[in-house]
Amino acid sequence: MKPREIVLSTLPTPEDLAQLRLGDIVYLDGLMYTAREGVYMRALEDKANIPMELPSESAANFHCSPAATIREDGSFNMGAVTATASFRFAKWLPEWMAKTGAKLIIGKGGMSSKDYKSYFVPNGAIYLSTVGYGTGALLGRGVENVEAVHWNEELGLAQAMWVIRCKRMGPFIVASDLEGNCLFERENERISRNLEHVYEGTRPAVLKRFGETDDRTDELIG
Amino acid sequence: MIPIDLIRKTARSLMDKAAIEIPEDYLEGLQEAARTEDGDLSSFVLQAMLENYEATKEDRRAMCGDTGVPRWFVKMGNAAQVEGGMCALETALRRATAEATNGVPLRPNRVHPLWRTDHNNNVGIGAPEIEYGFEPEGDWIDLITVHKGGLFGTDYRMLFPSDGIQGIKRFYLDSLVAFGKRGLACQPAIIGIGLGGSKDTCMALGKRASVLRTVGSRNSDPKIAALEDEFKELGNSIGMGAMGFVGKNMVIDCNIEVGYCHTGGMQMSVHAFCLSSRRAVARLYPDGRVEYRTDPDWFTPYQRRETVDWSPALEAAE
Known part of the structure; x- marks a missing residue:
């Protein structure tokens, strides 16, 4: 069965979000911004003023560093656009969502259902995953205009806050819904059923590593 | 001069x-994967990737x-x-x-x-x-x-002769399953395995096996070549496809390189050259x-x- 395809605004209504199902394919219209560890630390830990009106301008936070450069005349050259893995940002996301009203968190690989249930659902937000990963050129085609780049002096081009006007940017996959269900956990659960069979005929290493046991008095042998 | x-x-x-043109051997491997894939979401992902390579070349981005x-x-x-x-x-x-x-x-x-x-x-x-x-x-x-x-899909472990092929298989599967979930390794990938050497050379051998050999190439040692075939099939039998969705294409190819090592050890490294095998x-x-x-x-x-x-x-x- 082919997945459903849906065009969504980066300022989505609660009704827009309620209709989305895990595994739907989404294309985005409107303004989005990139923010990852650099932006989170500067805004939340260093308490710098966020240089955009959020969420009135955009409710879409992209975990992304684009392949982009600022030309000498100040204009932008944005080529490919791809997400980075989001689980590393769980530390900052609850506060960020509360502060900015983000409804769409867009990135690579999603978060855990625990994250979704504890702060996505109360904020009425969902998670969209990029596809591949690495549809950088397709996503790049969805960039209608680069509106601004903030904090590039302080954070460098890769960590800067890029403001992008999207026109049918995608594809993205709906990886969480308003109830906090997690697409990747659903898939993992299905795959796990087969794992015992795949591991038949293999053997654990004779020298263990910490992490395989949390008992630090363990000698790790045998 | x-x-x-x-x-x-x-x-x-x-x-x-390198940044723009996907190598033909990897592209053909991925096209073959797209033909055989029957997971709904995995299939969608592979098709999107194939479209992406076209867009890349057309736009020169x-x-x-x-x-x-x-x-x-x-x-x-x-x-x-x-x-x-x-x-x-x-x-x-x-x-x-x-x-x-x-x-x-x-x-x-x-x-x-x-x-x-x-x-x-x-x-x-x-x-x-x-x-x-x-x-x-x-x-x-x-x-x-x-x-x-750079971030996901690579691991190293000191194994020992007593771990044998069974231990090698275990570490191989552990690496694929750990980094394949949610597609962190950006599979299907060219998996490179380094065996032997010292810790640093083992990493270099495995990395070179993934990035400096092509899809379809085989090690000149026929017994290692047979292992490469077996490991490719083993990886694709996990039931995990692109992005960690249910599917049957995780490994576009598996390349193994070896180096002589300390008599007591059997160093092993695993590397994944991703959907952008540049x-x-x-x-x-x-x-x-x-x-x-x-x-x-x-x-x-x-x-x-x-x-x-x-x-x-x-x-x-x-």
Whole structure:
């Protein structure tokens, strides 16, 4: 069965979000911004003023560093656009969502259902995953205009806050819904059923590593 | 003598090719995967990737927004000479990397590990890496650039002879399952396995197995070649496809390289060259000829030699 395809605004209504199902394919219209560890630390830990009106301008936070450069005349050259893995940002996301009203968190690989249930659902937000990963050129085609780049002096081009006007940017996959269900956990659960069979005929290493046991008095042998 | 200007110009052009043109062997491998994939979501992902490679070539833009950490491998025939010497060559490769970062553009991925300083040009301490290999014949040099993604899919473990093939399989599966979930390894990938050497050479062997060999190539040792076939099939039997969705394509190919190791150990490393398996190669001759290709052809009989002296005649007779 082919997945459903849906065009969504980066300022989505609660009704827009309620209709989305895990595994739907989404294309985005409107303004989005990139923010990852650099932006989170500067805004939340260093308490710098966020240089955009959020969420009135955009409710879409992209975990992304684009392949982009600022030309000498100040204009932008944005080529490919791809997400980075989001689980590393769980530390900052609850506060960020509360502060900015983000409804769409867009990135690579999603978060855990625990994250979704504890702060996505109360904020009425969902998670969209990029596809591949690495549809950088397709996503790049969805960039209608680069509106601004903030904090590039302080954070460098890769960590800067890029403001992008999207026109049918995608594809993205709906990886969480308003109830906090997690697409990747659903898939993992299905795959796990087969794992015992795949591991038949293999053997654990004779020298263990910490992490395989949390008992630090363990000698790790045998 | 190979002119330094030619090296600079060719290196710059290789940076573009690597970022933009998916190598044919990997593309064919992925097309084959797309034909056999029957998971709904996995199929959608593979189709989207195939469309992405088209868009990349049409638009001449980087195939992935994470343009990896550009690095260089330089292979030289024994009689090759570079105008200005090898330091001039290294400067040329660093300059090409910096220029391409602004030109393509690439993402300025390289930062200081502690201070996160970003020169915005993918050049810094130890970056890009430049590694060397030599061949007994020839006055050419091969420039190979690889733009490998960096964060997930690689692991190392000290195994021991008593772990045997069963232990090797376990660590292989553990690596695929751990990094394949949610597609963190950006599979289906070219999986490289390094066996033996020391810890550092084991990592280098595995990395080179994934980035310097092509899809469909096989180790010259028939028993290792059989293991490569077996491991490819094993990886694809996990039931995990692109993005960690239910599917049957995780491994486009599995390449294994070995090096002699300490008698008590059996070092193992696993590496994943992702959906953006970016590599580009050119051979430069002293008369100014440049031949572009995508097969690094790194693991020649000379690279895998076992004896003190190199004797191609003896090697051929075996």
